[in-house]
Amino acid sequence: MARRCEICGKGPMFGHQISHAHNVSRRVFYPNVHKIRVVVDGEVVRKTVCTKCMKAGKVQKA
Template sequence: MAQICQVCGKGPQFGNNISHAHNISRRRWNVNLRPVKAKVEGGAKRIRVCTRCIKAGKIVKA
């Protein structure tokens, strides 16, 4: 399942792991998503929302 917030559209970011010996490998930082039952278009629906949207009050919990 895609690691994308269904409210703001935030997705994973990419970068590098750098070891003490300066070996470089790719890594990714995933979004902190939570399944939330929210009011969407009048009805209750389970959506995956990042914690920043939950804290900001961008959703109304059902």
């Protein structure tokens, strides 16, 4: 599953994982995306949508 929202385009972000001893390593923050059935132009299609778009009402669930 692609880790990108098909509505807003939100994708993975990069940052650092820092331990208590301040050892720094790279890490990835993935968006919370789900495959849901969405109504688009009267048709039901499957899209990968982040939970923020679902909560904001940017998509209509089938």
